[in-house]
Amino acid sequence: MTSRPGAAAVADPTGHRYAWTAPHTGTAGNGESAGAFEAVVAGGGPAGAVAALVLARAGRRVLLIDKDTGGPGHSPFKIGETLPPAAGLLLHDLGLWPGFAADAHLRCPGTYASWGSDGLDGRSHLYDPHGHGWHLDRRRFDAFLRGAAETAGAELRQAEAVPLGAGAGDRRLLIREGGRLKEVRCDWVVDATGRRAVIGRRRAQRRKQDRLMAVFALFDRRLPAHRTEDAELRTLVEAAPQGWWYTARVPAGRLVAHLTDADLSDAALRTPEGFLGAVAGTRHIRSRLDGYDPARAPAPRWAAAHGLRLRPAAAPGWIAAGDAAIAFDPLSSQGILTALHTGARAGRAVDLCLAGEVDALADYSMFLDRIADAYERHHAESYGQERRWPSHAFWERRQRSP
Structure with a gap:
């Protein structure tokens, strides 16, 4: 990122630009x-x-x-x-x-998305006036x-x-x-x-x-045969019939997450074997785990995401x-x-x-x-851009008229 502290670009969605007082040196905190x-x-x-x-x-x-x-x-x-x-x-x-x-x-230099079609659409931050993300x-x-x-x-x-x-x-x-x-x-x-x-x-x-929740796992070690670092830094997002997936390379390893509604989630996702099985059913996400040891698959965790x-x-x-x-x-x-x-x-x-x-x-x-x-x-x-599974509950809920 090219740092431009004096740039005129806005710093929040409302167009406000912050100007803060100098750090306080008195007794605050006592x-x-x-x-x-x-x-x-x-x-x-x-x-x-x-x-x-x-x-x-x-x-x-x-x-x-x-x-x-x-x-x-x-x-x-x-x-x-x-x-x-x-x-x-x-x-x-x-x-x-x-x-x-x-x-x-x-x-994070950009994203790849399989959203609305089976192919991957790449979007780079190269031309973003603020530079790359993280x-x-x-x-x-x-x-x-x-x-x-x-x-x-x-x-x-x-x-x-x-x-x-x-x-x-x-x-x-x-x-x-x-x-x-x-x-x-x-x-x-x-x-x-x-x-x-x-x-x-x-x-x-x-x-x-809504009832959106995330089940996710962090994969932190590759097999010895894969000596090269996982160098793919773009976020990958992939829509699926029961929700959507994303994966991102983070400092601690590779994060893989599945987003679906709580009442639609498969109980098998709570186990490492079930989670890996679901990943294997994706078209694109699975390729990001090449070289990661399935025997070291962590127990998935859950979090509210609505x-x-x-x-x-x-x-x-x-x-x-x-x-x-x-x-x-x-x-x-x-x-x-x-x-x-x-x-x-x-x-x-x-x-x-x-x-x-x-x-x-x-x-x-x-x-x-x-x-x-x-x-x-x-x-x-x-959500309106994804029309491949109109009869599946996850997508039907998000495409109803208000």
Whole structure:
């Protein structure tokens, strides 16, 4: 990617370009000595870490909690690995580009897709004005963002939120830390707890788009006879009668995932043998596993993948960001980028509210509405392009008239 920090291109779907204050050098992060934090951010993924970063740089007393703060190697592989080219602008604006560029993430030069036909359609990022995208080491990326927030002044603790009531005016939060429950007082809570929306689900309504789920496996070692590295860096997407597949080369190996509805999934996919058997039935995905040892096939894992919207996503005293506020079908490849944007916007909104600017929450809600409108339009267009299996339940559900 050609870095152009001063480029005029937009940095989020609404055309907003971020300009952040300089890193705070005061006492943010020492809030507990004063008896309270101005904000507690629950969840240390991309949305939560960036929200804490923005608040700390604004001079706010911030506590960032996450149940897994151990960094690379501490937790299992985490699905959600694609960062599109436009993310480079946001990373520049946040002052995070040098650290990000120095990490061991793999570039993604484009995609291949068997979608709407049996052949592969290649799309390159060569002509994308933002350059190439990335396939992330998610554990490393998340730890990098948490470290940036901590450097800016946020206090980081290994803990998780336990919501206390649903009242919008409640300024208490229970956290579970070291096996013990503790009460933390704060002015604002940022819910960045992912699809669980630990805080928001008690204060708002959640609407699921469908029943999409992902079953995935990471293949991390090739046979000795294949001494060359797996050098195919493009994402490959392949539609199938009961859903769709994708595979991506990530720093830890090769990820293969199958997306289908929970009620349509085959129980055999839960075993390594069943998963490999399903891969063998694909036309293109199977070729990406050439050279990987089937005897070392890992046990597949499962994750929710449906679109999700929380409404409202903010009210006095709390705000949701990332998947807690709006989650996308992975076909969009926009989940992490949207988490970064919503985290940054949520942090900014809380800072403005603390400063007495009452319109900040309404502006944030409108920002989410614009993102949701664009996502729903593109989602319908993308699924509408696949017409080979109109009588199969998975596709029939997605091609109904609204």
